[in-house]
Amino acid sequence: xxxxxxxxxxxxVFEPAASDNACSTHIEQCAICRSKVGEYxxxxxxxxxxxxxxxxxxxxxxxxxxxxxxxxxxxxxKMLWYGIAAVCFLFVISVFLFFGKELxxxxxxxxxxxxxxxxxxxxxxxxxxxxxxYRAYRVKLKAFNFE
Amino acid sequence: MTHIHEDKHDDxxxxxxxxxxxxxxxxxxxRNTERLVTQIIFKMIATEEDRKDLAxxxxxxxxxxxxxxxxxxxxxxxxxQITYNACINHLRKKKLxxxxxxxxxxxxxxxxxxxxxxxxxxxxxxxLNKEMIxxxxxxxxxxxxxxxxxITxxxxxxxxxxxxxxxxxxxxxxxxxxxxxxxxxxxxxxALHYKKEPL
Numbered sequence: 001x002x003x004x005x006x007x008x009x010x011x012x013v014f015e016p017a018a019s020d021n022a023c024s025t026h027i028e029q030c031a032i033c034r035s036k037v038g039e040y041x042x043x044x045x046x047x048x049x050x051x052x053x054x055x056x057x058x059x060x061x062x063x064x065x066x067x068x069x070x071x072x073x074x075x076x077x078k079m080l081w082y083g084i085a086a087v088c089f090l091f092v093i094s095v096f097l098f099f100g101k102e103l104x105x106x107x108x109x110x111x112x113x114x115x116x117x118x119x120x121x122x123x124x125x126x127x128x129x130x131x132x133x134y135r136a137y138r139v140k141l142k143a144f145n146f147e
Numbered sequence: 148m149t150h151i152h153e154d155k156h157d158d159x160x161x162x163x164x165x166x167x168x169x170x171x172x173x174x175x176x177x178r179n180t181e182r183l184v185t186q187i188i189f190k191m192i193a194t195e196e197d198r199k200d201l202a203x204x205x206x207x208x209x210x211x212x213x214x215x216x217x218x219x220x221x222x223x224x225x226x227x228q229i230t231y232n233a234c235i236n237h238l239r240k241k242k243l244x245x246x247x248x249x250x251x252x253x254x255x256x257x258x259x260x261x262x263x264x265x266x267x268x269x270x271x272x273x274x275l276n277k278e279m280i281x282x283x284x285x286x287x288x289x290x291x292x293x294x295x296x297x298i299t300x301x302x303x304x305x306x307x308x309x310x311x312x313x314x315x316x317x318x319x320x321x322x323x324x325x326x327x328x329x330x331x332x333x334x335x336x337x338a339l340h341y342k343k344e345p346l
Contacts, residue, residue, distance in 0.1 A: 006331050014330075043334055046283055048302050052182060053189035055199065060177045063206045067170050 004033045013040045084130070158222040165213055173210055180226045183304055187227060187314075190295040191234040201237060205230045220313050227314045231296075238292065245293040286336045294329035301326060 004012075004026055012019040012027060027033050096103070107115050164172035184205055188198050209226050216225055238245065287295055293315075300306045300314065312319050 007327050010327055010330055039334060039338075040330065043283075043337060044302055044330070046279060047287070047298070047333075050280065050283060050287075050303065052303065053185055054182075055185060055202065057199065059181055059185075059199075059202055059206075060174055063177055063203055064170070064174050066203065066207060067173060067210055069170070 003030065004036075006036075009033060009036050010040060013037055014044075159218060162213055162216060162218075162222065165210070173206075176209075176222065176226075177206060180223045183223055183227050184230045186299050186304060187230045187296055188234060190299050191231075191292045192237060197237065201230075201233050205233050208233070221310075224310050224313050228316075231314050231316075234292075243292075245291060282337065282340055286333060286340065289336070290329060290332065294325060294332070297322065297326055298329050298333070 004023060008019070008023050009027075012023050027037055161172050161176055165176070184202060188201050188205075192198050192201060205226065209229055212229075216222065220228075235245070287298065290298070297311060297315070300311050301308075306314075308319055308322060311317075312322055315322065317325070
C-alpha cells in the first residue's frame with residue numbers, strides 16, 4: 001500500500017476542507033498514516049497551548065512617553081485671531097458711536113478720495129505692524145522652547 | 148464578516164482620533180496590537196535589548212506613518228507588517244539569515260532512527276509530562292527565525308494565510324511550503340527527542 005506524503009497528511013490535519021476524499025479514505029484504512037495524523041494533531045494541540053511571549057516592561061508606557069504631545073497651537077492661534085478681530089470690531093464701533101459727530105466734522109471738508117486713501121494706508125500700516133509683532137512673538141516663543 | 152467590518156470601523160475611529168491630535172488613542176492601538184508585535188519580534192530577534200528597541204521603533208514608525216495608512220488591511224496587520232520589515236532590516240544589518248537552507252532539517256539517518264523507535268502511540272503519556280512544554284519551547288526556539296514566526300502566526304495567533312502573506316510579503320505557495328517544512332522538522336525533532344529521553 002502506498003502511503004500518503006507528509007504534505008497530504010498535514011493538509012488533512014490542518015486544512016481538512018482542502019484535503020480530498022481519497023486521503024480521508026486512505027487514513028481510515030491505514031494505521032501508519034493514521035498514527036502520523038495523530039502525531040501532528042497532538043503536537044500542534046500542545047503548541048497552541050504554549051504561553052505567549054511578553055516583554056518584562058510596560059511597552060505602552062515607554063512608547064507613549066516618546067510620542068510628540070498633541071499640538072494645541074492651532075487652536076490657540078485661532079482663538080488669538082478671533083480675539084484680535086473682536087477687539088478691532090468693538091474699537092471701530094465705539095469710535096463711530098462716541099466720536100461720530102466729530103469725525104463727520106473732521107472729514108466733512110476733505111474729499112472722499114483722500115479719505116479713502118488715508119483710511120486704506122492706515123489699515124495697511126496697522127496690519128503690517130500687527131503681523132510683524134506676531135512674527136516677533138513666535139520667534140521669541142521658539143527661542144524659549146515653548147513650541 | 149461582520150467582525151471584519153467592526154474591526155475596520157474601530158480602526159478608522161482610532162486612526163481618526165490619533166490624526167486629530169488625540170495621542171491617547173494610540174495607546175489603545177498599542178494595547179490591541181502589542182501581543183502580535185511581541186510574538187513576531189520574539190520569534191525573529193534573539194537578544195532582549197534589541198527586542199525592546201525594535202518594539203519601540205515599530206510603534207514610533209507606525210505613529211509617524213499613520214496618515215499614510217489606507218485601510219486596505221486591518222490596522223493590526225499593517226503594524227505587524229512594519230514589525231516584520233523592521234526585524235528583517237535588523238537581521239540584515241547583523242548579517243543573519245532568515246532560513247539557513249536545510250541546515251536545520253534532520254538528516255535521513257536521524258529521521259529513520261527516530262521512526263524505528265517511534266513510539267508515537269505512547270506519545271500521549273509523553274504529552275502529559277510537564278517536560279514536554281519545555282522541550283517544545285526548546286525545539287521551536289531552535290527553528291530558523293522565519294519558520295518560528297510563521298508557525299506562531301498560524302498556530303498561536305490564528306492568522307489566515309492571507310494575513311500572513313500580507314505581513315511577510317511571501318507568496319502564498321512559498322508560505323505554505325515553509326509551513327509544511329517547519330511542522331515536519333518540528334515533528335521529527337520531537338520524535339528524536341522522545342527517543343533520546345525515554346520516560
